[in-house]
Amino acid sequence: MSTLLALSRPTDWNVPLFVHVLGAMILVGGLLTASSALVVARGDPRLLRLGYWALLAVGLPGYVVMRIGAEWTYSREGWDDLPEGTEEPSWLGIGYVVADLGALLVLVALIVGGVGIRRQRGGGGAGLLKAALAISLLVLVAAVVAIWAMSAKPD
Amino acid sequence: MTLDDWILALHVLSAFAFVGAVVLFWVLIVAGWNVDLPEDTLRVERLVKVGNAAVAVGAGGTIVLGIWLAFSVGDHDIWDPWIVAALVLWGLTGFAGQRTGKAYARATERARELESGGATGPSPELLALNRTQEGLVMHTLTSLLLVLILVDMIWKPGA
Numbered sequence: 001m002s003t004l005l006a007l008s009r010p011t012d013w014n015v016p017l018f019v020h021v022l023g024a025m026i027l028v029g030g031l032l033t034a035s036s037a038l039v040v041a042r043g044d045p046r047l048l049r050l051g052y053w054a055l056l057a058v059g060l061p062g063y064v065v066m067r068i069g070a071e072w073t074y075s076r077e078g079w080d081d082l083p084e085g086t087e088e089p090s091w092l093g094i095g096y097v098v099a100d101l102g103a104l105l106v107l108v109a110l111i112v113g114g115v116g117i118r119r120q121r122g123g124g125g126a127g128l129l130k131a132a133l134a135i136s137l138l139v140l141v142a143a144v145v146a147i148w149a150m151s152a153k154p155d
Numbered sequence: 156m157t158l159d160d161w162i163l164a165l166h167v168l169s170a171f172a173f174v175g176a177v178v179l180f181w182v183l184i185v186a187g188w189n190v191d192l193p194e195d196t197l198r199v200e201r202l203v204k205v206g207n208a209a210v211a212v213g214a215g216g217t218i219v220l221g222i223w224l225a226f227s228v229g230d231h232d233i234w235d236p237w238i239v240a241a242l243v244l245w246g247l248t249g250f251a252g253q254r255t256g257k258a259y260a261r262a263t264e265r266a267r268e269l270e271s272g273g274a275t276g277p278s279p280e281l282l283a284l285n286r287t288q289e290g291l292v293m294h295t296l297t298s299l300l301l302v303l304i305l306v307d308m309i310w311k312p313g314a
């Protein structure tokens with residue numbers, strides 16, 4: 001069904017969809033780097049710091065591009081102009097819930113990790129960085145669910 | 156949901172793993188730009204392994220599941236221009252990616268040699284290997300090819 005939808009997709013949806021998917025891929029790359037750094041760091045403060053910077057310098061811009069593309073696609077596909085009484089499909093709802101909660105969690109991770117980076121100068125902060133990167137792992141798992149929902153488009 | 160819907164979802168997830176790994180390698184290239192110590196060069200080895208695993212899953216998943224979809228979905232054929240273009244681009248991406256890996260592996264190998272020889276201080280040679288032009292060019296090419304595949308998948312020229 002989703003494949004058929006993709007086949008019949010009007011071409012003027014393509015640019016916003018490209019922006020949305022490219023942003024999501026960059027976001028996932030940032031989350032993958034951050035959470036991998038946590039998993040392999042074994043307490044190494046430099047790897048934890050690398051993971052934090054990946055989240056800040058890659059994951060956050062990726063999220064912004066993904067979200068801009070999402071809103072643009074949403075508007076271009078006419079989801080903001082549905083007839084009264086028509087419900088949005090569940091895959092769209094899953095995407096929005098993950099994007100909104102994910103944004104909140106990424107911001108929390110960036111604040112907590114930022115405090116951790118500052119404390120690292122005094123020899124501490126590793127726990128806060130681990131917490132920040134653990135949150136990014138959680139967002140990565142949620143992103144996998146959102147990608148599954150947005151590509152398989154379950155009813 | 157049909158089997159093809161599941162395969163499509165796994166195909167897309169594989170593509171995200173592939174691109175995610177390429178992004179991870181960009182982070183490592185930037186982070187390693189000023190690294191001249193063997194210890195610091197070897198520090199990121201475990202992250203490289205994660206990236207390599209994601210590339211293996213991503214590259215394998217996209218091609219196998221993509222070919223499955225080309226045969227299984229009634230409106231597509233393997234010889235459709237956009238599918239042929241994707242296969243060619245995927246092959247070129249694999250070639251460029253392998254060249255990238257080989258270029259940066261030289262820095263890891265040299266760092267290991269230096270460390271085992273007791274030379275743990277800064278090494279201009281290691282710095283040059285971490286800044287390999289070949290690796291940078293090949294990784295840029297890999298990234299551009301992946302963007303082209305994404306463009307091809309969305310626009311489907313000739314479909």
